[in-house]
Amino acid sequence: MPYAPGFPIPPSSPPRAPLNAAAPKSLLITGVTGLLGATLIRDLLLDGRSLAVVVRRSRKQSAAARVEAIMVHWEKTLGKRLPRPTVLEGDLTRPLCGLDADARRWVGEHCDELLNNAASLTFRGSDRAEEPWRTNVTGISQVLALARETGLRHVHHVSTAYVCGLRSGLVMEDDLDVGQPFGNDYERTKVEGEKLVRAAAEPAGGFLDTATVYRPSIIVGDSSTGWTSTYHGLFAGLRLGHTLLTKVTKGTTSGPALLGLIGVALHDTKNFVPVDWVSAVIAHAVQTPSARGTTYHLTHPEPLLMDMVGRLIQQAVESYSQDASPDDPDLCDEQWFADNLGTQLDIYKSYLRNDPTFDRSHTAAIAGHLPCPPLDMPTLMKMAKFAIDHEFGRKSPWLAAAETSPAPMQARRASEGIR
Numbered sequence: 001m002p003y004a005p006g007f008p009i010p011p012s013s014p015p016r017a018p019l020n021a022a023a024p025k026s027l028l029i030t031g032v033t034g035l036l037g038a039t040l041i042r043d044l045l046l047d048g049r050s051l052a053v054v055v056r057r058s059r060k061q062s063a064a065a066r067v068e069a070i071m072v073h074w075e076k077t078l079g080k081r082l083p084r085p086t087v088l089e090g091d092l093t094r095p096l097c098g099l100d101a102d103a104r105r106w107v108g109e110h111c112d113e114l115l116n117n118a119a120s121l122t123f124r125g126s127d128r129a130e131e132p133w134r135t136n137v138t139g140i141s142q143v144l145a146l147a148r149e150t151g152l153r154h155v156h157h158v159s160t161a162y163v164c165g166l167r168s169g170l171v172m173e174d175d176l177d178v179g180q181p182f183g184n185d186y187e188r189t190k191v192e193g194e195k196l197v198r199a200a201a202e203p204a205g206g207f208l209d210t211a212t213v214y215r216p217s218i219i220v221g222d223s224s225t226g227w228t229s230t231y232h233g234l235f236a237g238l239r240l241g242h243t244l245l246t247k248v249t250k251g252t253t254s255g256p257a258l259l260g261l262i263g264v265a266l267h268d269t270k271n272f273v274p275v276d277w278v279s280a281v282i283a284h285a286v287q288t289p290s291a292r293g294t295t296y297h298l299t300h301p302e303p304l305l306m307d308m309v310g311r312l313i314q315q316a317v318e319s320y321s322q323d324a325s326p327d328d329p330d331l332c333d334e335q336w337f338a339d340n341l342g343t344q345l346d347i348y349k350s351y352l353r354n355d356p357t358f359d360r361s362h363t364a365a366i367a368g369h370l371p372c373p374p375l376d377m378p379t380l381m382k383m384a385k386f387a388i389d390h391e392f393g394r395k396s397p398w399l400a401a402a403e404t405s406p407a408p409m410q411a412r413r414a415s416e417g418i419r
C-alpha cells in the first residue's frame with residue numbers, strides 16, 4: 001500500500017523532487033525519538049498534520065532509520081499505515097541545529113511552525129559547556145536562530161512544571177523566575193531556555209509572532225497500554241524497589257520503607273501525567289491558533305500521594321520482579337543500598353520530593369474536552385509491568401527495532417515509486 005500522497009518523504013535530506021505547491025506546510029519538530037516526541041508524531045500524523053523532524057544519528061543508525069523504526073512501531077501498534085515525516089538530520093548543539101543551507105531553504109519553503117520538544121534530561125552538571133546546558137540553553141538559542149533564519153513565526157516549546165524549582169504553595173502558569181531556589185541543574189536550564197523562547201516573542205526585540213510553552217509535570221507511560229521508552233520519575237523509585245528486591249530476602253523490606261530510605265514522606269504528593277494525555281493536549285494546542293502565545297501547566301488535577309507510590313512499588317515488584325534467592329551469596333540489605341547508592345539516592349530524592357500546587361486554568365480553558373486519565377492502581381500497575389518486563393530500558397520499547405534497518409526502508413520506497 002503506498003503512503004498517503006502529499007507527504008514529503010526524504011530520509012535525511014530535503015526532497016530533490018519539487019513538492020506539490022498545494023501540499024500543506026509542515027510542523028517542524030525536535031526530540032521525536034524520545035518518550036513524548038514519539039507519541040506526539042503518532043498523534044499529529046493521525047490528525048493529518050504534515051511533519052518534518054530534526055533528529056540526530058545514533059552510533060548505529062542514521063536519523064532516517066531511527067524515525068522509520070518508530071513509525072513501524074506505531075503502524076504495528078495501531079494496525080494501520082501512517083504517512084512519513086520528512087527527516088532532517090541535525091543536532092541542537094550545532095550552529096543552526098546542524099542543518100545545511102539546502103535543508104534550511106527547504107524548511108523556509110515547507111514549514112510554518114516549530115515545536116521544540118528536545119531536551120537533555122541530565123539532572124546534574126554545572127559546566128555550561130556540557131549537558132544539560134548544551135541542549136537546553138545553547139541548543140534553544142540554535143533552535144531560535146533556525147526559526148529566525150527560516151522565517152518561522154510561531155514557536156511551541158516543551159518546558160517542565162519544575163521550572164518552579166523548590167517553590168511551595170500555588171504556582172501560576174504565567175510565573176517563571178521569581179527568585180526561587182532549584183533542586184537541580186536541569187531545572188535551571190529549563191528556566192533559561194523558557195526565558196530565551198519568551199524573549200524571542202517580545203514585541204520589543206523579538207522576531208516571533210507567538211511563543212507557546214507547555215509545562216508537563218513528571219511524564220509516565222501510556223495510560224492504556226503502559227508503554228514507555230524512558231524510565232525517569234516514577235520509574236526511578238520502581239527501579240530501586242525492583243533492584244532491591246532482587247538483592248534482599250523477600251519480606252525484609254517494603255515499598256513504603258524504601259521511600260523512607262530516600263527521605264520521602266508518605267503524606268507528600270507528586271504530580272504524574274500519562275504521556276498519551278500530554279501528547280493529546282499539545283497536539284490539540286498546536287493545531288488551535290487561538291491557543292498560541294500562552295503557557296500551559298500540563299499537570300494532573302489529582303496528584304498522587306507518595307503512600308500510593310510506595311504501595312505501587314510493593315505490589316509491582318511482588319507481582320512482576322524475580323525474587324532474590326536466599327542462597328545468593330550477593331544478598332544485601334537496605335543499609336547496603338543506603339551506603340552504596342548515595343549519588344543515585346540523591347537523584348531519586350529530587351524526583352520524588354513534595355510538589356507545590358500547579359494552577360492549570362490555561363490548560364483547562366483549551367483542553368477541557370481532554371480529561372486527564374486517572375492514575376489509579378490498575379493503570380499504574382500496567383506501567384510498572386511494562387517497565388519490569390522491558391528491564392527498565394534494556395529491552396527496546398520499539399516493536400520494530402530488531403527488524404528495521406535503512407536497507408529495507410530504501411527498498412520499500414523505491415518499490416512504491418516514491419523516488
Ligand SMILES: NC(=O)c1ccc[n+]([C@@H]2O[C@H](COP(=O)([O-])OP(=O)(O)OC[C@H]3O[C@@H](n4cnc5c(N)ncnc54)[C@H](OP(=O)(O)O)[C@@H]3O)[C@@H](O)[C@H]2O)c1
Pocket residue numbers: 030031032033034035036037054055056057090091092093116117118119120121135139158159160161215216217218219220229230232233
Ligand atoms: N520525562 C518527563 O518526566 C518530563 C517532564 C516534564 C517535561 N519534560 C520535557 O518534555 C520534553 C520531552 O522529554 P522526554 O521525556 O520525551 O525526553 P526523552 O525521552 O529523554 O527524549 C529527549 C529527546 O530529545 C532529543 N535530544 C536531546 N538532545 C538533543 C540534541 N542535542 N539534538 C537533537 N535532539 C536532542 C533526544 O534525541 P536522542 O534520541 O538522539 O537522544 C530525544 O529525542 C523535554 O523537553 C523535557 O524537558 C519531560
